Each structure stands twice: as structure tokens, then as C-alpha cells.
Amino acid sequence: MKLFTIFGDPVSHSRSPLMHNNVFKKLGIDACYTRTRLENGSELRDVFFAKALSGANVTVPHKESAYEQCDEVRGIASMVKAVNTLVLENGRLIGYNTDADGFIRAIESFGEVRSALILGAGGTARALSVALRAKGIDVTVLNRSAARLEYFRNEGFAAYAWDEFSPASYGMLINTTSAGLSDDELPIPAGLLGELLARTQAAVDVIYGKETPFLREVKSCGLPYKDGSDMLLAQGVLANHLFLACRYTPEEIEPAMRQSFLY
Numbered sequence: 001m002k003l004f005t006i007f008g009d010p011v012s013h014s015r016s017p018l019m020h021n022n023v024f025k026k027l028g029i030d031a032c033y034t035r036t037r038l039e040n041g042s043e044l045r046d047v048f049f050a051k052a053l054s055g056a057n058v059t060v061p062h063k064e065s066a067y068e069q070c071d072e073v074r075g076i077a078s079m080v081k082a083v084n085t086l087v088l089e090n091g092r093l094i095g096y097n098t099d100a101d102g103f104i105r106a107i108e109s110f111g112e113v114r115s116a117l118i119l120g121a122g123g124t125a126r127a128l129s130v131a132l133r134a135k136g137i138d139v140t141v142l143n144r145s146a147a148r149l150e151y152f153r154n155e156g157f158a159a160y161a162w163d164e165f166s167p168a169s170y171g172m173l174i175n176t177t178s179a180g181l182s183d184d185e186l187p188i189p190a191g192l193l194g195e196l197l198a199r200t201q202a203a204v205d206v207i208y209g210k211e212t213p214f215l216r217e218v219k220s221c222g223l224p225y226k227d228g229s230d231m232l233l234a235q236g237v238l239a240n241h242l243f244l245a246c247r248y249t250p251e252e253i254e255p256a257m258r259q260s261f262l263y
């Protein structure tokens, strides 16, 4: 039996085991996907090999540390410098990032978007900024603290800490912070969020499975919005495609994975 897991902290909220196990069951694959809570991200590689895993997903806060521990990083992950999918290939740990393409698939239903403000500057913000720019969307990044902005500035993005930011108008406001994930916090101060929502056409929170304080504010303004469920499904389909060595197409995997959202 092939073993897969999701590494993160916290990880108890993750729907990934349900999603991937449903695909394995429907496609008749002898495999099992579990959760692994990992406090120290630098142990990720050792734990991967100790558990004899065939592949894994990586979530908060270990995506950047997973990137550092791969033998090879492929695709957009090498630009993003954050990995959410690990696959064992001939004894080597290969890293990918399926969050970026997953997000682009998820926002297709909004139609054309010209500009976006990303809240947060972690691994997900990196993935989304690179993917959105590749689609011709003008990206600005806003983060609580300045330390993580260097990557974005080096990549040529407009990037600000809260205390140096002046609000403008955006096609889409995207929360990639973990504010609201396991607390009841807004990703930016309430006054600033109110100003931004008055000048924004649509909003997305990448957190899924709960109504975050951010999404509550978005809904009260009557804006078109999405939580992170569609992104979760799309990034999961792409990860499963890699776990199964591309033997099944994303189109074959998606119905089985989507079904797990009904449970």
C-alpha cells in the first residue's frame, strides 16, 4: 500500500485526507492518506522518509521549509520558492506547487480581473502573485509586517506593510493570511478593510470550511465572493495527478474528489 500525508500545524482542519482517499477508493488504488501535525518544519524530510511515504502535501507554516528540503523543485514552485506537493521519484524528493494553478482555475468564474490586492506575504501569497501576474493581472501585496516583503519587492511587485500603505481600487481582494483560520481575527485593521471593500469588485478568502471574519465583512458589503473550497479542490486534483504519476488525467480525478465535498 502507498502512503501519503499532509504536513502542517495546525492540520486537524484539513479536508485533504477525505479528498485523496475518496479518489483512491473510486479509482481502486491501494493507497492511504493521513494527517501529520509537524511543529518543526526542518524535520519534514526526515519524517517523510521515516514514514516511507510516496507523496505528501504541505500546508501552513511549512511550505517554504519544504522547498528547502527537496532534491529537485519543478514548475512554478521554483519561482515561488514554496512547495505544497511532494512526490518520491526514484528515491528523490521532488517538490511542486499546485496552489498557484488551483487558484487560477478557481477564479475563472469571476470573469476578467485586471488588478488584485493580496493580503499576506507567506507561501500562498507568493504562489498567487506569480500565477496572477502570469495571467496579466496587476498585483499589489499588503502584509502585517515588513520582513516577508523582500521576496515580492525583488520580484518587482508593489509590496507594503500596513503602516506604509494607502488604499486604492482593485478588481479583486484576496485574503491569503491565516487570520481567521483558528482565531476570530481580521487580516487587516477593520477601518482599512472597510475602505478597501468600498473600492473592490470581488473578494476571495483562501481559507475554507468556515465563515471567516473577513468573509463576513465581504458578504455584508454585497460583493461577489468565494471561500477557498474551489481552490482546495483544484489544487488537490493537480496534486493527486502527480501522486499517481500522471496515470489519470485531472478530468478523471476531479469527479471523485469533488464527491468528497458532499460528506
Ligand SMILES: NC(=O)c1ccc[n+]([C@@H]2O[C@H](COP(=O)([O-])OP(=O)(O)OC[C@H]3O[C@@H](n4cnc5c(N)ncnc54)[C@H](OP(=O)(O)O)[C@@H]3O)[C@@H](O)[C@H]2O)c1
Binding pocket: 059, 060, 061, 062, 063, 099, 120, 121, 122, 123, 124, 125, 143, 144, 145, 148, 176, 177, 178, 179, 180, 181, 185, 186, 187, 188, 206, 207, 208, 228, 229, 231, 232, 233, 235
Ligand atoms: N484553499 C486552499 O486550497 C488553500 C491553499 C493554500 C493555503 N490556504 C490557506 O492560506 C492561508 C495561508 O497559508 P500560507 O501557507 O501562505 O501561510 P504562511 O506562509 O504561514 O503565511 C501566513 C501569512 O499570514 C499572515 N498572518 C498570520 N496571522 C495573521 C493575523 N492574525 N493578522 C494578519 N496577518 C496574519 C502572516 O503575516 P506576518 O508575515 O506578519 O507573520 C503571513 O503573511 C492558510 O489559512 C491556509 O489554510 C488555502
